[in-house]
Amino acid sequence: MKLMPCPLNGSRNISEFTYGGEVAAMPDPTACTDAEWADYVFNKSNPAGVVREWWLHNASNYWFIAERDTVTDTVLRTFDPGEIFKTRIDFTPHATSQENPA
Amino acid sequence: MDALSDTTHRERLCALADLTNLPRLGLRGRTAAERLAAEGFRPPDAPNRLTRADSGETLLRLSQGEYLLLGSPADRGARVRALEDALPKAGENALYFLPRQDSHAWFRLGGPRRFEVMAKLCGVDLSPAAFAADAVAQTSVARINAVVANDGRGGALHLLFDRPSAVFFREALLDAMREPSAPRNRETACLVG
Numbered sequence: 606m607k608l609m610p611c612p613l614n615g616s617r618n619i620s621e622f623t624y625g626g627e628v629a630a631m632p633d634p635t636a637c638t639d640a641e642w643a644d645y646v647f648n649k650s651n652p653a654g655v656v657r658e659w660w661l662h663n664a665s666n667y668w669f670i671a672e673r674d675t676v677t678d679t680v681l682r683t684f685d686p687g688e689i690f691k692t693r694i695d696f697t698p699h700a701t702s703q704e705n706p707a
Numbered sequence: 708m709d710a711l712s713d714t715t716h717r718e719r720l721c722a723l724a725d726l727t728n729l730p731r732l733g734l735r736g737r738t739a740a741e742r743l744a745a746e747g748f749r750p751p752d753a754p755n756r757l758t759r760a761d762s763g764e765t766l767l768r769l770s771q772g773e774y775l776l777l778g779s780p781a782d783r784g785a786r787v788r789a790l791e792d793a794l795p796k797a798g799e800n801a802l803y804f805l806p807r808q809d810s811h812a813w814f815r816l817g818g819p820r821r822f823e824v825m826a827k828l829c830g831v832d833l834s835p836a837a838f839a840a841d842a843v844a845q846t847s848v849a850r851i852n853a854v855v856a857n858d859g860r861g862g863a864l865h866l867l868f869d870r871p872s873a874v875f876f877r878e879a880l881l882d883a884m885r886e887p888s889a890p891r892n893r894e895t896a897c898l899v900g
Contacts, residue, residue, distance in 0.1 A: 606830075613754055613770055614845055618830050621847050664852040665845035667770060685771075 611662045612669050612685050625659030627651075628670055628689075634696065655681065721818035721884045726777075726865075727873065730784030731813060732791045733805030735773040742802055743774060746790055750774065755843040759860045762786060767843050767856050775807060775854070777865060811854075812873040814880065817863035825855070825864065827883040833857075833864075849879040 607619040627649055632641045650656075653676050660671050660683070670689065672682045734743065740750040743766065749758045751768040758766050763779025764787060778784025794804045816824065825833045828849045838844060840859025848855065853868040853876075868876055 617846065662845070664847060664854070665769060667845075 609660065609671070609680060610683050611665075611667070612683050613667045614662055614665055617662065621663055623661040623663055625661055625668065628657040628659060631694075651675075721816065721820040721824050723877070723880055723884065724815040724817070725873075725877070726780070726813045726815050727870070729780060729813065730778040730787040730791065731776060731807045731811070731867075732787060732794075733769075733773065733775050733807045734794075735803045735805055736798070737772060737801040739772055739774055739802055742794075743776070748776070751841075755845070757841050757843055757856050757858065759841075759858065765856065765858055765861070765865065767854065769843070769845065769854065773805075775867070777813065807867075810870060811867045812870040812876070814866040814868075814876070815863050816866060816880070817861075820884075821864050824880065824883045827886065828879060829855070849876060851876060 608616050609619050609622050610616050611622075629645060629650075632645055634642060637645075655672055655674050658671050658673055659668060661668050668686060669683055670686055671680050673680050743750050748760055748764065748766050750766065751758050754768050754770050756768055760766065760779075763781045765777040767775040767777070769775055776787055776790070778787035791804070795802065796804050798804070822834050822838075825848070829846060831844055831846045832838065833844060833855060838855075838857055840857055842857050844855045844857075846853065846855065848866065848868070851868055851872050853866055856865040856867075858865055866876075866880075
Protein backbone atom coordinates (compact mmCIF):
# COMPACT_ATOMS: atom_id res chain seq x y z
CA MET A 606 0.00 0.00 0.00
CA LYS A 607 1.30 3.45 -0.91
CA LEU A 608 0.88 6.03 1.84
CA MET A 609 0.71 9.82 1.71
CA PRO A 610 1.34 11.99 4.80
CA CYS A 611 -1.50 14.52 4.86
CA PRO A 612 -0.62 17.67 6.86
CA LEU A 613 -4.14 17.75 8.34
CA ASN A 614 -5.13 14.08 8.70
CA GLY A 615 -1.85 12.18 9.01
CA SER A 616 -0.66 9.18 6.99
CA ARG A 617 -3.37 7.77 4.72
CA ASN A 618 -3.78 5.33 1.85
CA ILE A 619 -2.99 7.02 -1.47
CA SER A 620 -6.49 6.04 -2.67
CA GLU A 621 -7.87 8.77 -0.38
CA PHE A 622 -6.12 11.46 -2.43
CA THR A 623 -6.49 13.13 -5.83
CA TYR A 624 -3.57 14.63 -7.73
CA GLY A 625 -4.09 18.29 -8.61
CA GLY A 626 -1.17 19.16 -10.88
CA GLU A 627 2.10 21.04 -10.52
CA VAL A 628 2.38 24.12 -8.35
CA ALA A 629 3.22 26.96 -10.74
CA ALA A 630 3.47 30.71 -10.29
CA MET A 631 0.27 32.29 -11.64
CA PRO A 632 0.76 35.33 -13.87
CA ASP A 633 -1.48 38.33 -13.22
CA PRO A 634 -4.64 37.40 -15.19
CA THR A 635 -5.51 41.06 -15.82
CA ALA A 636 -2.05 42.04 -17.11
CA CYS A 637 -0.49 38.99 -18.78
CA THR A 638 -0.76 38.08 -22.48
CA ASP A 639 -3.00 35.27 -23.72
CA ALA A 640 0.13 33.25 -24.53
CA GLU A 641 1.41 33.62 -20.96
CA TRP A 642 -1.97 32.59 -19.53
CA ALA A 643 -2.24 29.60 -21.90
CA ASP A 644 1.28 28.55 -20.93
CA TYR A 645 0.28 28.68 -17.26
CA VAL A 646 -2.97 26.74 -17.77
CA PHE A 647 -1.93 24.08 -20.30
CA ASN A 648 1.85 23.53 -20.26
CA LYS A 649 3.56 21.47 -17.60
CA SER A 650 7.30 21.38 -16.95
CA ASN A 651 7.30 17.71 -15.83
CA PRO A 652 10.95 17.59 -14.69
CA ALA A 653 12.83 14.49 -13.53
CA GLY A 654 13.56 15.37 -9.91
CA VAL A 655 11.89 17.12 -7.01
CA VAL A 656 8.62 18.88 -7.91
CA ARG A 657 5.91 20.65 -5.95
CA GLU A 658 2.41 19.31 -6.59
CA TRP A 659 -1.15 20.04 -5.47
CA TRP A 660 -2.92 17.12 -3.77
CA LEU A 661 -6.46 16.86 -2.39
CA HIS A 662 -7.46 14.72 0.57
CA ASN A 663 -10.91 13.68 -0.65
CA ALA A 664 -12.61 12.89 2.66
CA SER A 665 -11.79 16.26 4.24
CA ASN A 666 -11.76 18.26 0.98
CA TYR A 667 -8.36 19.62 2.03
CA TRP A 668 -5.85 20.86 -0.56
CA PHE A 669 -2.17 20.76 0.33
CA ILE A 670 1.22 20.78 -1.38
CA ALA A 671 3.62 17.84 -1.64
CA GLU A 672 7.29 17.87 -2.63
CA ARG A 673 7.81 14.65 -4.57
CA ASP A 674 10.83 13.17 -6.35
CA THR A 675 9.49 12.04 -9.72
CA VAL A 676 12.51 9.77 -10.30
CA THR A 677 12.07 7.67 -7.16
CA ASP A 678 8.34 8.50 -6.62
CA THR A 679 9.15 9.46 -3.04
CA VAL A 680 7.15 12.10 -1.19
CA LEU A 681 9.74 14.22 0.64
CA ARG A 682 7.46 16.69 2.43
CA THR A 683 3.85 17.81 2.56
CA PHE A 684 2.65 21.14 3.90
CA ASP A 685 -0.29 23.53 4.12
CA PRO A 686 -0.57 25.95 1.15
CA GLY A 687 -0.69 28.79 3.69
CA GLU A 688 3.11 28.50 3.89
CA ILE A 689 3.31 29.90 0.36
CA PHE A 690 0.01 31.66 -0.33
CA LYS A 691 -0.44 34.41 2.23
CA THR A 692 -3.18 36.54 0.69
CA ARG A 693 -6.55 35.89 -0.90
CA ILE A 694 -6.85 36.51 -4.66
CA ASP A 695 -10.17 37.87 -5.96
CA PHE A 696 -10.50 37.24 -9.69
CA THR A 697 -13.53 39.48 -10.29
CA PRO A 698 -13.28 42.23 -7.66
CA HIS A 699 -16.24 44.62 -7.56
CA ALA A 700 -17.25 43.74 -11.13
CA THR A 701 -21.04 43.81 -10.82
CA SER A 702 -21.73 46.93 -8.73
CA GLN A 703 -21.24 49.39 -11.61
CA GLU A 704 -22.91 47.21 -14.23
CA ASN A 705 -26.13 46.85 -12.25
CA PRO A 706 -26.70 50.04 -10.27
CA ALA A 707 -29.49 49.66 -7.75
CA MET B 708 -28.93 -20.56 21.02
CA ASP B 709 -29.69 -20.89 17.30
CA ALA B 710 -28.04 -18.95 14.49
CA LEU B 711 -30.82 -16.37 14.34
CA SER B 712 -30.79 -15.49 18.01
CA ASP B 713 -26.98 -15.36 17.88
CA THR B 714 -27.24 -12.75 15.13
CA THR B 715 -29.67 -10.74 17.24
CA HIS B 716 -27.29 -11.00 20.17
CA ARG B 717 -24.44 -9.65 18.04
CA GLU B 718 -26.58 -6.74 16.90
CA ARG B 719 -27.31 -5.91 20.53
CA LEU B 720 -23.59 -5.54 21.09
CA CYS B 721 -23.58 -2.83 18.47
CA ALA B 722 -26.47 -0.44 17.81
CA LEU B 723 -26.99 1.71 14.75
CA ALA B 724 -29.22 4.79 14.87
CA ASP B 725 -30.07 7.08 11.96
CA LEU B 726 -29.91 10.68 13.21
CA THR B 727 -30.10 12.23 9.74
CA ASN B 728 -33.22 14.22 10.59
CA LEU B 729 -31.54 16.01 13.51
CA PRO B 730 -30.30 19.54 12.67
CA ARG B 731 -26.60 20.14 12.01
CA LEU B 732 -24.59 22.89 10.37
CA GLY B 733 -21.08 23.84 9.31
CA LEU B 734 -19.21 27.07 9.92
CA ARG B 735 -16.03 28.18 8.26
CA GLY B 736 -13.81 31.24 8.38
CA ARG B 737 -11.42 33.21 10.55
CA THR B 738 -14.16 34.25 12.97
CA ALA B 739 -15.98 30.88 13.13
CA ALA B 740 -14.44 29.83 16.47
CA GLU B 741 -15.19 33.24 17.95
CA ARG B 742 -18.85 33.04 16.89
CA LEU B 743 -19.27 29.51 18.25
CA ALA B 744 -17.70 30.55 21.55
CA ALA B 745 -20.09 33.51 21.71
CA GLU B 746 -22.96 31.02 21.33
CA GLY B 747 -21.72 29.10 24.37
CA PHE B 748 -19.90 26.25 22.61
CA ARG B 749 -16.28 25.26 23.24
CA PRO B 750 -14.38 25.09 19.92
CA PRO B 751 -11.81 22.24 20.05
CA ASP B 752 -8.16 23.32 20.40
CA ALA B 753 -6.94 21.42 17.33
CA PRO B 754 -8.31 20.09 14.02
CA ASN B 755 -9.81 16.59 14.08
CA ARG B 756 -10.98 16.93 17.68
CA LEU B 757 -14.47 17.37 19.17
CA THR B 758 -16.11 18.81 22.26
CA ARG B 759 -19.52 18.11 23.80
CA ALA B 760 -21.73 20.86 25.15
CA ASP B 761 -23.58 20.24 28.41
CA SER B 762 -26.83 20.51 26.48
CA GLY B 763 -25.76 17.58 24.27
CA GLU B 764 -24.51 19.20 21.05
CA THR B 765 -21.29 17.85 19.55
CA LEU B 766 -18.85 20.30 17.96
CA LEU B 767 -16.27 18.88 15.52
CA ARG B 768 -13.28 20.85 14.27
CA LEU B 769 -12.52 19.61 10.75
CA SER B 770 -9.64 21.93 9.82
CA GLN B 771 -7.99 25.14 11.02
CA GLY B 772 -11.10 27.15 10.33
CA GLU B 773 -13.96 24.72 9.68
CA TYR B 774 -16.42 23.38 12.25
CA LEU B 775 -19.35 20.98 12.17
CA LEU B 776 -22.02 21.32 14.85
CA LEU B 777 -24.32 18.35 15.51
CA GLY B 778 -27.65 18.93 17.21
CA SER B 779 -28.64 17.29 20.48
CA PRO B 780 -31.27 14.51 20.53
CA ALA B 781 -32.43 15.94 23.89
CA ASP B 782 -33.94 19.08 22.34
CA ARG B 783 -34.30 17.57 18.83
CA GLY B 784 -31.63 19.98 17.64
CA ALA B 785 -33.60 23.10 18.54
CA ARG B 786 -30.51 25.00 19.73
CA VAL B 787 -28.63 24.29 16.49
CA ARG B 788 -31.66 25.20 14.40
CA ALA B 789 -31.96 28.52 16.24
CA LEU B 790 -28.28 29.23 15.56
CA GLU B 791 -28.74 28.39 11.89
CA ASP B 792 -31.64 30.84 11.64
CA ALA B 793 -29.50 33.58 13.20
CA LEU B 794 -26.43 33.11 10.98
CA PRO B 795 -25.76 35.26 7.91
CA LYS B 796 -26.06 32.99 4.88
CA ALA B 797 -24.00 35.03 2.41
CA GLY B 798 -20.70 35.10 4.30
CA GLU B 799 -20.01 38.18 6.40
CA ASN B 800 -17.09 39.16 8.59
CA ALA B 801 -14.98 36.14 7.46
CA LEU B 802 -17.76 33.78 8.61
CA TYR B 803 -19.30 31.35 6.15
CA PHE B 804 -22.34 29.20 6.84
CA LEU B 805 -22.13 25.67 5.39
CA PRO B 806 -25.48 23.88 5.05
CA ARG B 807 -24.98 20.25 6.11
CA GLN B 808 -28.55 19.05 6.53
CA ASP B 809 -29.05 17.92 2.93
CA SER B 810 -25.44 17.17 2.02
CA HIS B 811 -24.62 14.71 4.80
CA ALA B 812 -26.40 11.77 6.40
CA TRP B 813 -25.67 11.11 10.07
CA PHE B 814 -25.49 7.71 11.75
CA ARG B 815 -24.66 6.94 15.36
CA LEU B 816 -22.91 3.66 16.05
CA GLY B 817 -22.99 2.62 19.71
CA GLY B 818 -22.25 -0.50 21.71
CA PRO B 819 -19.07 -2.24 22.87
CA ARG B 820 -18.36 -3.81 19.45
CA ARG B 821 -18.43 -0.55 17.50
CA PHE B 822 -14.64 -0.43 17.06
CA GLU B 823 -14.57 -4.03 15.75
CA VAL B 824 -17.25 -3.16 13.21
CA MET B 825 -15.30 -0.13 12.00
CA ALA B 826 -12.18 -2.29 11.59
CA LYS B 827 -14.05 -4.28 8.93
CA LEU B 828 -14.97 -1.18 6.96
CA CYS B 829 -12.06 1.23 7.33
CA GLY B 830 -8.33 0.95 6.63
CA VAL B 831 -7.40 3.50 9.28
CA ASP B 832 -6.81 2.14 12.79
CA LEU B 833 -9.88 3.26 14.75
CA SER B 834 -9.28 1.01 17.75
CA PRO B 835 -9.56 2.79 21.12
CA ALA B 836 -5.76 2.66 21.55
CA ALA B 837 -5.15 4.62 18.33
CA PHE B 838 -8.40 6.58 18.05
CA ALA B 839 -8.82 8.24 21.40
CA ALA B 840 -12.02 9.62 22.86
CA ASP B 841 -13.00 12.95 21.30
CA ALA B 842 -10.86 12.33 18.22
CA VAL B 843 -12.19 12.82 14.68
CA ALA B 844 -11.03 10.98 11.54
CA GLN B 845 -11.90 12.07 8.02
CA THR B 846 -11.32 9.03 5.87
CA SER B 847 -12.76 6.38 3.60
CA VAL B 848 -15.28 4.00 5.22
CA ALA B 849 -16.86 1.22 3.14
CA ARG B 850 -15.27 2.99 0.14
CA ILE B 851 -17.10 6.28 0.66
CA ASN B 852 -15.78 9.44 2.28
CA ALA B 853 -16.88 9.84 5.88
CA VAL B 854 -16.26 11.87 8.99
CA VAL B 855 -15.90 9.55 11.99
CA ALA B 856 -16.18 11.20 15.41
CA ASN B 857 -15.40 9.27 18.59
CA ASP B 858 -17.79 10.80 21.11
CA GLY B 859 -16.20 9.64 24.34
CA ARG B 860 -18.81 11.14 26.64
CA GLY B 861 -21.68 9.74 24.58
CA GLY B 862 -19.98 6.32 24.18
CA ALA B 863 -20.62 6.20 20.44
CA LEU B 864 -19.18 6.92 17.02
CA HIS B 865 -20.84 9.54 14.85
CA LEU B 866 -20.59 8.89 11.11
CA LEU B 867 -21.30 11.66 8.61
CA PHE B 868 -21.17 10.96 4.91
CA ASP B 869 -22.66 11.76 1.51
CA ARG B 870 -26.43 11.64 1.98
CA PRO B 871 -27.33 9.87 -1.31
CA SER B 872 -25.10 6.97 -0.15
CA ALA B 873 -27.15 6.41 3.02
CA VAL B 874 -28.92 3.23 1.86
CA PHE B 875 -25.68 1.64 0.71
CA PHE B 876 -23.84 2.71 3.86
CA ARG B 877 -26.60 1.40 6.14
CA GLU B 878 -26.45 -2.01 4.44
CA ALA B 879 -22.65 -2.07 4.64
CA LEU B 880 -22.75 -1.29 8.35
CA LEU B 881 -25.49 -3.82 9.11
CA ASP B 882 -23.59 -6.47 7.16
CA ALA B 883 -20.45 -5.78 9.19
CA MET B 884 -22.47 -5.82 12.42
CA ARG B 885 -24.00 -9.24 11.62
CA GLU B 886 -20.72 -10.76 10.49
CA PRO B 887 -18.97 -12.80 13.17
CA SER B 888 -15.67 -11.42 14.44
CA ALA B 889 -12.55 -13.50 13.97
CA PRO B 890 -12.47 -15.00 17.50
CA ARG B 891 -16.15 -15.99 17.22
CA ASN B 892 -15.84 -17.74 13.87
CA ARG B 893 -15.48 -21.23 15.29
CA GLU B 894 -18.45 -20.79 17.60
CA THR B 895 -20.65 -19.48 14.78
CA ALA B 896 -19.56 -22.25 12.43
CA CYS B 897 -20.71 -24.80 15.04
CA LEU B 898 -24.02 -23.02 15.48
CA VAL B 899 -24.71 -22.93 11.76
CA GLY B 900 -23.48 -26.48 11.14
